[in-house]
Amino acid sequence: MKVCVVGTGYVGLTTGVSLAFLGHEVTCVDLDQEKVDMLRGGRCPIYEPGMEELLAEAAQNLTFTTSYAEGVPGADVVFVAVQTPSAPDGSPDLRYLRSAAESVAQSLDHEFTVVVNKSTVPIGSGNWVDAILRDSFATRTDRPENCEFSVASNPEFLREGNAIHDTLFPDRIVIGSDNPRALEVLNQLYRPLINQTFTPPSFQPRPDDTTAVPLVSTDLASAELIKYAANAFLALKISYVNEIGQLAGKVGADITEVARGIGLDQRIGSRFLEPGVGWGGSCFGKDTKALIATASEYKYDMPIVQAARDVNQRQREIAVERLQSELRILKGRKIGLLGVAFKPNTDDLRDSPALDIASLLVARGARVKLHDPIAGDRFRREYPEMAPHLSDTLDGVFDDCDAIVLVTKWAQYLELDWGKFVGLMRTPIVLDGRNVLDQERMERLGYKYIAMAG
Numbered sequence: 001m002k003v004c005v006v007g008t009g010y011v012g013l014t015t016g017v018s019l020a021f022l023g024h025e026v027t028c029v030d031l032d033q034e035k036v037d038m039l040r041g042g043r044c045p046i047y048e049p050g051m052e053e054l055l056a057e058a059a060q061n062l063t064f065t066t067s068y069a070e071g072v073p074g075a076d077v078v079f080v081a082v083q084t085p086s087a088p089d090g091s092p093d094l095r096y097l098r099s100a101a102e103s104v105a106q107s108l109d110h111e112f113t114v115v116v117n118k119s120t121v122p123i124g125s126g127n128w129v130d131a132i133l134r135d136s137f138a139t140r141t142d143r144p145e146n147c148e149f150s151v152a153s154n155p156e157f158l159r160e161g162n163a164i165h166d167t168l169f170p171d172r173i174v175i176g177s178d179n180p181r182a183l184e185v186l187n188q189l190y191r192p193l194i195n196q197t198f199t200p201p202s203f204q205p206r207p208d209d210t211t212a213v214p215l216v217s218t219d220l221a222s223a224e225l226i227k228y229a230a231n232a233f234l235a236l237k238i239s240y241v242n243e244i245g246q247l248a249g250k251v252g253a254d255i256t257e258v259a260r261g262i263g264l265d266q267r268i269g270s271r272f273l274e275p276g277v278g279w280g281g282s283c284f285g286k287d288t289k290a291l292i293a294t295a296s297e298y299k300y301d302m303p304i305v306q307a308a309r310d311v312n313q314r315q316r317e318i319a320v321e322r323l324q325s326e327l328r329i330l331k332g333r334k335i336g337l338l339g340v341a342f343k344p345n346t347d348d349l350r351d352s353p354a355l356d357i358a359s360l361l362v363a364r365g366a367r368v369k370l371h372d373p374i375a376g377d378r379f380r381r382e383y384p385e386m387a388p389h390l391s392d393t394l395d396g397v398f399d400d401c402d403a404i405v406l407v408t409k410w411a412q413y414l415e416l417d418w419g420k421f422v423g424l425m426r427t428p429i430v431l432d433g434r435n436v437l438d439q440e441r442m443e444r445l446g447y448k449y450i451a452m453a454g
Contacts, residue, residue, distance in 0.1 A: 004071040004078045012081030018167040020058035022192045027063045027071035039064040047347035050164045072107035081118040091293040105136035113149040114182045126151045126220035152177035155227030161345025172214040176223020231287040237272040238279045239311035245275035245453025255453040275453040277433040278315035280342030280351040316356040331365030336397035339408020340372035347375040354407040369397045373412045403429040422446045
């Protein structure tokens with residue numbers, strides 16, 4: 001099929017490159033000329049393992065442009081994957097989605113095109129986008145007579161750092177539309193993924209247990225709610241284990257064993273039961289906030305989802321309180337934070353726990369040093385006011401340091417020769433913000449080990 005993808009962020013770029021790899025003819029549209037130039041040169045503007053390799057393998061089916069007029073005409077499917085950041089009241093800011101829909105409508109000319117909301121959008125946005133498309137299309141003096149289009153929702157469930165795996169071998173594919181023809185087009189588009197009939201890339205082999213992918217084909221509103229409900233549930237799970245973790249510390253229980261014990265229950269499962277400083281990233285915070293905002297429009301409260309948000313924010317504050325309890329005074333103390341990205345294998349800084357912890361420490365007079373093996377350059381660009389706190393070397397973080405906080409579970413930190421750095425510190429204290437370090441080993445090396453949870 002001929003496919004156009006509007007937006008080349010994490011979702012749009014992964015979608016476009018993966019569909020091109022599967023054999024579809026894909027044009028990616030982005031208004032950022034610098035980003036388009038990078039992609040034309042085979043370079044990825046975001047850090048995502050395997051993306052540049054997949055770009056190379058899909059190059060013959062892939063075009064990048066800043067022009068809607070080059071990407072939309074003749075397209076069977078147009079994915080809209082622009083950013084939808086949170087507005088001050090918690091609802092998603094849809095200005096980019098509106099602009100993209102208006103621009104798409106100005107170039108539609110195909111016999112039938114499915115315009116797909118790939119961005120995470122509020123329930124009801126499909127109808128809203130459909131109205132924008134039709135209003136914008138009606139203003140054209142050159143609108144073709146035999147041109148039809150329909151709106152669909154196709155939420156993404158990829159994990160940054162595992163985006164290619166999650167796109168090619170997903171747990172499920174969800175498509176929603178009130179038009180049966182649109183659903184059939186998307187069914188055909190995704191048939192190679194559903195049946196797993198494609199040859200996987202050399203660097204991303206197919207998992208042994210992946211033989212077919214479930215397809216959920218439903219109406220617009222249900223597809224939109226599935227995305228929000230899924231992310232809110234995962235956020236709840238993380239916040240729940242963090243809350244239990246704080247209780248475990250008070251009663252003398254081992255939260256790692258508690259999490260293992262409840263995770264073996266097949267009704268619960270072990271994933272997302274890892275205690276620590278909490279979740280971050282572009283999805284959980286924004287989507288839980290949007291779900292609460294949507295419910296409020298219908299005069300409905302969502303106290304469970306709100307509690308998950310409250311617990312998550314509290315975890316970041318608890319990290320600072322643990323340090324203060326140990327050091328007594330934070331003013332003038334040097335605190336090192338390992339990890340700036342919100343999770344490993346990405347350079348995404350959105351809602352990163354490290355940023356909140358660093359800000360809280362600075363507000364209390366601490367001297368903060370940050371380090372990240374990948375996200376440093378992006379951190380300097382996006383947070384120039386905090387750039388002086390960033391160290392390019394681990395020596396710069398550990399030297400004369402009063403405490404180290406492991407914030408991001410990068411493999412580089414887990415495999416670190418910790419014994420090499422203990423002598424550099426003024427007081428060798430480690431706060432394990434992810435509960436992943438071996439306490440006995442750390443204490444044997446000379447560190448005072450503090451867990452985020454019991």
